[in-house]
Amino acid sequence: GAGVSQSPSNKVTEKGKDVELRCDPISGHTALYWYRQSLGQGLEFLIYFQGNSAPDKSGLPSDRFSAERTGGSVSTLTIQRTQQEDSAVYLCASSTRGEGEAFFGQGTRLTVV
Amino acid sequence: GQQLNQSPQSMFIQEGEDVSMNCTSSSIFNTWLWYKQDPGEGPVLLIALYKAGELTSNGRLTAQFGITRKDSFLNISASIPSDVGIYFCAGQSGATNAGKSTFGDGTTLTVKP
Numbered sequence: 344g345a346g347v348s349q350s351p352s353n354k355v356t357e358k359g360k361d362v363e364l365r366c367d368p369i370s371g372h373t374a375l376y377w378y379r380q381s382l383g384q385g386l387e388f389l390i391y392f393q394g395n396s397a398p399d400k401s402g403l404p405s406d407r408f409s410a411e412r413t414g415g416s417v418s419t420l421t422i423q424r425t426q427q428e429d430s431a432v433y434l435c436a437s438s439t440r441g442e443g444e445a446f447f448g449q450g451t452r453l454t455v456v
Numbered sequence: 457g458q459q460l461n462q463s464p465q466s467m468f469i470q471e472g473e474d475v476s477m478n479c480t481s482s483s484i485f486n487t488w489l490w491y492k493q494d495p496g497e498g499p500v501l502l503i504a505l506y507k508a509g510e511l512t513s514n515g516r517l518t519a520q521f522g523i524t525r526k527d528s529f530l531n532i533s534a535s536i537p538s539d540v541g542i543y544f545c546a547g548q549s550g551a552t553n554a555g556k557s558t559f560g561d562g563t564t565l566t567v568k569p
Contacts (some may be wrong), residue, residue: 347498376556385462385544385559386499399556434498444489445557447498 345369347448349435355454356425364420364451368437376445377410380432386423390435392418425455459483462545462560469535470568475564477543478529485547488521488528489557493542501528502543535567 348367356362368375373394378386388402393411403409407425412418422429432452436445462479469475479488487506489500503514505521512519518531528547531542534541542564546557 378559384458385561386546386557388556388558391556402556436498444501444504447491447500449496449498 347435347437347446348449349433349451351451352449353452353454355456358427358455361421361423361425362425362453364422364433364435364453365446366418366420366435366437368416368418369434369446370416372437372439372446373415374438374440374445375412375422376436376438377418378434378436380450382431382436386434389420422453425453427455429453430455458558460545460547460558462563464563465561466564466566468566468568471535472538473535475532475535475539475565475569476529477545478527479545479547479560480527481558482526483547483549484525485549485558486525487548488519489546489548490517490519490528490530491544491546493544493562495541499544532565535565536565537569540565540567 350365354423375392377389380386390410391399407423432450434447434450436447438445460479460481490502491500491503492502503512503519508521508525509523510521516533520529542562544562548557563569
């Protein structure tokens with residue numbers, strides 16, 4: 344596809360369950376980012392992948408959060424034992440290099456009930 | 457950590473009016489970005505600024521990278537109804553993890569026809 348694709352677009356899960364969110368970046372983009380956006384707030388950085396370098400995980404809020412990027416392309420963000428405060432829109436973005444403009448997907452709206 | 461103060465938080469204007477919003481930071485950034493987010497969508501890049509003092513235009517939008525590298529503003533001239541949305545500034549330090557952006561909390565723009 345032409346843009347960043349995220350799935351699912353919406354996810355409702357019960358507290359305590361694990362969830363996986365998927366991101367397909369734009370083909371050829373070496374950098375991939377995950378952000379979290381709570382209602383009425385700006386974007387909160389979570390994790391950043393750049394090529395084959397070790398990811399920058401400094402934004403992950405707890406050890407329940409993890410992310411992988413396989414083959415330098417698709418990325419999965421996993422949240423274990425979800426809590427209600429995890430409810431937010433999770434946005435993925437990619438770029439051709441590690442700085443400057445990034446292209447965002449539509450996000451996954453996660454609701455923990 | 458780095459924080460961006462974006463103002464105003466919201467604006468209600470009449471169609472045809474000009475708009476100005478700004479971001480300030482306590483830290484220096486090497487790149488300033490301005491994004492617009494429509495409901496249910498991810499942010500879309502409007503303007504990217506890479507040099508202190510740089511003034512860049514994109515149609516009715518003009519943005520400047522402050523000389524101190526701690527601030528940026530975005531102006532929209534002759535607003536139209538489709539300008540409605542949330543505008544975010546973002547800064548990048550351009551250091552070892554160049555793609556990691558710090559976002560402001562956004563300016564919600566409402567344009568009355």
